[in-house]
Every structure is written in C-alpha cells, then in structure tokens.
Amino acid sequence: MILHDSDLLADVPVVSSSEPLDQLDKMEEACGVFGLYAPGEDVATLTYFGLYALQHRGQESAGIATIDGETIHCYKHMGLVSQVFDEERLKTLPGQAAVGHTRYSTTGSSLVVNAQPAIVESRLGALALAHNGNLVNTVDLREHLQRQGCTFSTTTDSEMIALAIAQEVNQGKDWLNGALSAFIHCQGAYSLVIGTPEGIMGVRDPHGIRPLVIGILPGPTRRYVLASETCGLDIIGAEYLRSVEPGELVWISEEGMASFHWAQKPQRKLCVFEMIYFSRPDSIVNEETLYSYRLRLGQRLAQESQIEADMVIGVPDSGIPAAIGYAQTSGIQYAEGLIKNRYVGRTFIQPTQSMRESGIRMKLNPLKDVLQGKRIIMIDDSIVRGTTSRKIVKALRDAGATEIHMLISSPPVTHPCFYGLDTDTQDQLVAATHSVAEIKERIGVDSLVYLSWEGMLQSTGEAPEHFCSACFTGDYPIEIPEQIKRSKLILEDAVA
Ligand code: SF4
Structure with a gap:
C-alpha cells in the first residue's frame, strides 16, 4: 500500500x-x-x-x-x-x-x-x-x-x-x-x-x-x-x-x-570529479577526507608550475584547499581574496538579464585592500565553459590586482559526462573547442596552467585505472550507445 x-x-x-x-x-x-x-x-x-x-x-x-x-x-x-x-x-x-x-x-x-x-x-x-x-x-x-x-x-x-x-x-x-x-x-x-x-x-x-x-x-x-x-x-x-x-x-x-x-x-571506476569537486571536502574516500586530497592537488600544481606572484587565493569554496596546498609548496603567501555570500543559493525565481550579468557579484565579492597592487595566483578546481572565470578575473582586475595567473587543479574538461552529472554538450565545453592559449585570452588572465592528468590521479595515491576520468580523456569505462553519444558528443560524421 x-x-x-x-x-x-x-x-x-x-x-x-x-x-x-x-x-x-x-x-x-x-x-x-x-x-x-x-x-x-x-x-x-x-x-x-x-x-x-x-x-x-x-x-x-x-x-x-x-x-x-x-x-x-x-x-x-x-x-x-x-x-x-x-x-x-x-x-x-x-x-x-x-x-x-x-x-x-x-x-x-x-x-x-x-x-x-x-x-x-x-x-x-x-x-x-x-x-x-x-x-x-x-x-x-x-x-x-x-x-x-x-x-x-x-x-x-x-x-x-x-x-x-x-x-x-x-x-x-x-x-x-x-x-x-x-x-x-x-x-x-x-x-x-x-x-x-x-x-x-x-x-x-x-x-x-x-x-x-x-x-x-x-x-x-x-x-x-x-x-x-x-x-x-x-x-x-x-x-x-x-x-x-x-x-x-x-x-x-x-x-x-x-x-x-x-x-x-x-x-x-570511481568518478574522479567526485574527488576534485563534487563530494564535500569533509567526506571520506579511501580513509581520508577529500580536503586532504585537494590539498595535495595544490601541492602538485605548485610542483608542475613555477610562477612569481605575491599571493595565492582560491575561488571559494572548492578552490580553497588546492590554493592552501599550492601556498604550502610554493612558499607564496595564501590569502582570502574573494568572499562568498553563503546565503545565495539555488533559486527558482528567474533572474533578469542584468542580474544574470552581475551574477558573480551576487555570490563572490573581491577584497579590494587585499588585492590592490598585487600579483595574484588564483586557483579553481575546474573550468567548464569559462564564462564565470572571465567575470571573476574582471572583478579582480577592477579591485586592483596587477597580474592574475589562473591555475586549475584538474586537467582541461574536454568531454561530457554520461554517468550522472549534468554537463554541457561537448561543443559548450571551452577546452573541447579551444587551446589553452585561446582560453587564456578569453578569460583575460596573464597565464593559465592546468594540472596534468597524471598529477590529478597520482595525488589520489591509487592506481589511475581505479577512476573514471573520461571527461578529461574521452575514455569512457562503460560503453555509450551511439544514439546517446549523439546527444552530447561532437561526432565527425555529425559535423560533416
Ligand atoms: S565522465 Fe567520469 S570522471 Fe567525468 S564526471 Fe562523468 S563519471 Fe566523473
């Protein structure tokens, strides 16, 4: 009953x-x-x-x-x-x-x-x-x-x-x-x-x-x-x-x-995106919190990139553990440069176009006196379309940052997910259709560095084959039927 x-x-x-x-x-x-x-x-x-x-x-x-x-x-x-x-x-x-x-x-x-x-x-x-x-x-x-x-x-x-x-x-x-x-x-x-x-x-x-x-x-x-x-x-x-x-x-x-x-x-084949972004940082995977894993992503990012800067900031909230890890390894000071309005949540009230334009300011606000005159390393967990990153960079420049170097604690997202995450179609993923140099120009940063695929997976402490990382590689562990593929992937015959 x-x-x-x-x-x-x-x-x-x-x-x-x-x-x-x-x-x-x-x-x-x-x-x-x-x-x-x-x-x-x-x-x-x-x-x-x-x-x-x-x-x-x-x-x-x-x-x-x-x-x-x-x-x-x-x-x-x-x-x-x-x-x-x-x-x-x-x-x-x-x-x-x-x-x-x-x-x-x-x-x-x-x-x-x-x-x-x-x-x-x-x-x-x-x-x-x-x-x-x-x-x-x-x-x-x-x-x-x-x-x-x-x-x-x-x-x-x-x-x-x-x-x-x-x-x-x-x-x-x-x-x-x-x-x-x-x-x-x-x-x-x-x-x-x-x-x-x-x-x-x-x-x-x-x-x-x-x-x-x-x-x-x-x-x-x-x-x-x-x-x-x-x-x-x-x-x-x-x-x-x-x-x-x-x-x-x-x-x-x-x-x-x-x-x-x-x-x-x-x-x-655990979804590696659960590790880098989706799951909460206080959740445990493999006997440790994801905060610890994300800290290591930042440490690895510092090993893979040498950039001169005055401070490291993270994009709240998901970029912060990697930013702290980066600061630990690089020796560059960590600071909070963006404050998140924690009370802006999902809304079913449709925002106006002008509200949409200012969406970033609704949820993130830069600390002007912290950023003024500084060379900034800004760390985020991923870039999907690149639209938000561009707005954040503009806000940081308006706040007085003299250089902005964007570092991403995962590789470029080039493929959509078919296993339960709501991703865009492949043509909407900025890294599927643009080179890193082109993305750097679109976002408006002084440099753009992604973590390597090896760095992301080696930081788990497990064998790479224990994870799905298909949105970075296109190597899907469960076969995708053709008619489902066509709904999201750029297929050569479809383009022709
Ligand atoms: S494709 Fe794989 S790694 Fe990417 S989001 Fe989907 S399940 Fe996760």
Missing part, C-alpha cells in the same frame, strides 16, 4: 533557465541518496538531516519515503530539503526505515513528477527507490519493460530500475533475487538505496562510478545507515563503517546486514 502526499499530479514545470547562482559554470551533481533501517527511531527526521548534509548533490527536488510495515508514506517536491520539509510534514512520515533523495535532473526533465524516491507497486508490496547516477541503456531498457506490459509515470531512468525490480518480483522472486535479476538489464552508473516492506538495500553498479557508504548508529542494537557521502553519516552521529563495493548489494533488515557480490567482473 502506498500513501502519497505530494502534489505529483500537478506536474509543475520548474523555471529551467535560471542558473544556480552559487555554482555558475560548474558541472552539476545529479543526486544524493540516503537510507536507514532503525526501528524505534524517528527515521523521517534522521533522513531529513542526512539529506540536509547531501544538499550540495542536488538542489532541484527532495523526497523522503518511510516504510511502516506494509505501507510506504512518501512526500517529495521541488525545492531544497529545508523548503520541502518542516516538522509537521515529517510527522506524517512514520516507519522503521526510510529512503531519501535530493535531485538535480539529468535523465528526465525538471518536473515534480520526476522527484524521487520513485515508488512502484509489486506483488510483495511497494518499493521506494533513490538513485544517483545515470543509465546509458535507457532506450533498450524502456523497450524491454514495455514488452513486459510496464507503463511509466515519469521520464526518469530511476523509475525504470524500480519497474525492472518489480517485474522480477511479480514473476515470483523475492526482493533480493528480484533486484539482482533486474540489475542484469541495467547498464551505466547507479548507486541506489531501495526501501521495501522487509528491509532496505544499498547497491552500487559494477564500476562503482558514484559513491555510497555504510554507517551505523550508536546504541546497543545495530542500526545501519546508507548515504552518498560520509558527511551524511556525520550529521546524524552515525559511525562510518565502509563503502558499498562496486557490484555489491547490502541487504539491511531486522536480522542485520548481509552482503552480496553480484557482479561478475566488478572494476572500480
């Missing part, structure tokens, strides 16, 4: 042209997922806080489904977690387990009907599914499901995964085997949290492109938590246990947690 309490039928379109004012010219994270099995706890409120910590992974919609015996209670809507939920709303979500989701749309348009968790009925009751990632075989999967008589309420690949599981369950399988059979039909990136009347599951695709971690709540009984990142565990006082492995399914129920390694040849 499903109890929905959202305005799903309203199918409200969202103003899609408004760029998030705090993240112009960055690739957008697709989603954050969260789940827990904790009888006796206020699972809705714990999930609310978990999603609150994962807000950076998706700001378009938020949803929580709680499982109360046979019944799934669900509320989801457009907006930030704090806009969608309040105490009264959370009280309407009872249960012993919960699944939560924050979304930034990739597959599927910005409609409330596409908010997650996706809820689907089956022979054994309803399931609630939260997905981070992107399937690449949606055309084939849709046809496969249609042949089985499935109908779709949304335009998302996440609903397809939920329907595929329900189909297998309807053919007589239990939840576990139904899910394992369904994943055979799914190709691409998927980190999932799935709630059922009997327990919850955490799953990662065989390449583990998107992260998913397991934690445990303190107390005499073992109550497990799943989250996209460890910051989602920290906020509710859960202790980090480990990552869900690529190609692993963990089943959490009243009997505890069981692990199933279902993929034939799992091969870890």
